[in-house]
Amino acid sequence: MDLDNKKDQESRSLFDFLSQKAYTPPSWASLLNPIPSHIFSLGHLPTPIHKWNLPNLPTNTEVYLKRDDLSGMQLSGNKVRKLEFLMADAVAQGADCIITIGGIQSNHCRATAVAAKYLNLDCYLILRASKVVVDKDPGLTGNLLVERLVGANVQLISKEEYAQIGSVNLTNDLKEKLVKEGRKPYVIPVGGSNSLGTWGYIEAIREIEQQVQATTGRIKFDDIVVACGSGGTIAGLSLGSWLGTLKAKVHAFAVCDDPDYFYNFVQDLIDGLKAGVDSHDIVNIQNAKGLGYAINTSEELKFVKEIATTTGVVLDPVYSGKAAYGMMKDMAENPKNWEGRKVLFIHTGGLLGLFDKVDQMSSLVENWGRMEVQESVPRKDGIGKMF
Numbered sequence: 001m002d003l004d005n006k007k008d009q010e011s012r013s014l015f016d017f018l019s020q021k022a023y024t025p026p027s028w029a030s031l032l033n034p035i036p037s038h039i040f041s042l043g044h045l046p047t048p049i050h051k052w053n054l055p056n057l058p059t060n061t062e063v064y065l066k067r068d069d070l071s072g073m074q075l076s077g078n079k080v081r082k083l084e085f086l087m088a089d090a091v092a093q094g095a096d097c098i099i100t101i102g103g104i105q106s107n108h109c110r111a112t113a114v115a116a117k118y119l120n121l122d123c124y125l126i127l128r129a130s131k132v133v134v135d136k137d138p139g140l141t142g143n144l145l146v147e148r149l150v151g152a153n154v155q156l157i158s159k160e161e162y163a164q165i166g167s168v169n170l171t172n173d174l175k176e177k178l179v180k181e182g183r184k185p186y187v188i189p190v191g192g193s194n195s196l197g198t199w200g201y202i203e204a205i206r207e208i209e210q211q212v213q214a215t216t217g218r219i220k221f222d223d224i225v226v227a228c229g230s231g232g233t234i235a236g237l238s239l240g241s242w243l244g245t246l247k248a249k250v251h252a253f254a255v256c257d258d259p260d261y262f263y264n265f266v267q268d269l270i271d272g273l274k275a276g277v278d279s280h281d282i283v284n285i286q287n288a289k290g291l292g293y294a295i296n297t298s299e300e301l302k303f304v305k306e307i308a309t310t311t312g313v314v315l316d317p318v319y320s321g322k323a324a325y326g327m328m329k330d331m332a333e334n335p336k337n338w339e340g341r342k343v344l345f346i347h348t349g350g351l352l353g354l355f356d357k358v359d360q361m362s363s364l365v366e367n368w369g370r371m372e373v374q375e376s377v378p379r380k381d382g383i384g385k386m387f
């Protein structure tokens with residue numbers, strides 16, 4: 001165990017949760033620039049890794065699952081790792097409120113709303129919704145329930161306006177309004193994906209390295225597979241895997257936009273850290289968008305249902321469900337590319353968003369019925385206590 005890892009293990013100690021501390025990067029990342037000065041402990045880390053017995057894998061292919069869906073409850077998913085750095089920066093800058101933006105079921109917005117309240121900061125969320133509902137109460141489904149329970153200020157914007165104005169101008173507009181009121185807002189971009197947020201998944205690579213070390217060489221991952229939405233997660237994973245000891249090939253399945261957009265976006269993020277590498281050399285990005293962002297085919301939902309039934313792992317249909325679907329499709333079409341490999345799939349969370357899909361999923365889960373109890377079973381009023 002090298003010094004970095006030892007230091008890191010000591011620093012993740014008992015009373016760590018919700019505390020801020022000075023940040024030291026892994027030695028292999030020490031040439032990146034700028035290096036964050038602080039990290040705020042928000043995630044339940046390390047998240048477990050376990051074997052994932054998916055059906056119909058190519059010969060001798062092993063898939064393991066890193067459970068970043070278990071990085072918390074209200075704070076679950078991949079966004080919490082980025083927020084550990086972004087929130088530390090907000091505190092360092094003396095912010096009194098946070099502004100961020102995303103889709104109506106944004107997991108990032110929900111995690112940010114919760115993290116802000118842990119830090120005693122107000123939270124303003126700009127949520128993108130269809131034209132027909134922007135003037136209506138957005139309801140309490142999935143992430144919205146948590147956001148509204150923790151008292152985030154929710155402002156709806158139509159998809160049309162979002163497309164015309166863009167997320168940067170929208171957050172800046174709200175920032176200006178709040179500054180005029182004497183507030184000190186800190187703006188977090190879509191998905192927490194900027195160069196600072198990228199450190200979240202650079203750190204995740206250090207965490208995986210430590211978990212691999214603990215197997216004393218039994219397990220060495222050849223590939224990492226993950227969903228890509230705003231791009232920050234794959235930027236951190238692929239840069240960390242490239243610079244560090246892992247050297248696993250990162251495969252990203254994009255659930256919105258096309259691969260070229262993400263190669264450029266990741267390039268910008270890693271250029272912001274003066275990494276001096278080409279995004280094309282460190283990550284392979286495939287299209288897994290299907291019908292469109294947050295829209296599912298019945299085929300994809302059936303896949304999510306089958307994986308849950310066969311392995312007990314519930315995937316969210318918007319991100320990891322599409323990524324796993326894309327991975328399995330690629331494994332079926334190009335088995336030679338995967339045979340004998342050890343693959344680490346990162347479950348990036350998003351389970352609250354699943355509640356937005358109940359109508360579409362109901363036909364897949366019709367396994368219920370009334371319990372039949374024979375007359376011969378003795379009955380007596382009051383015997384069953386219903387506390």
Ligand SMILES: *Cc1c(COP(=O)(O)O)cnc(C)c1O
Nearest residue numbers: 107229230231233319348349350
């Ligand atoms: C945001 C999100 C992703 C994608 O991560 P990015 O860093 O935005 O690319 C994947 N899965 C879930 C559940 C998410 O909420």
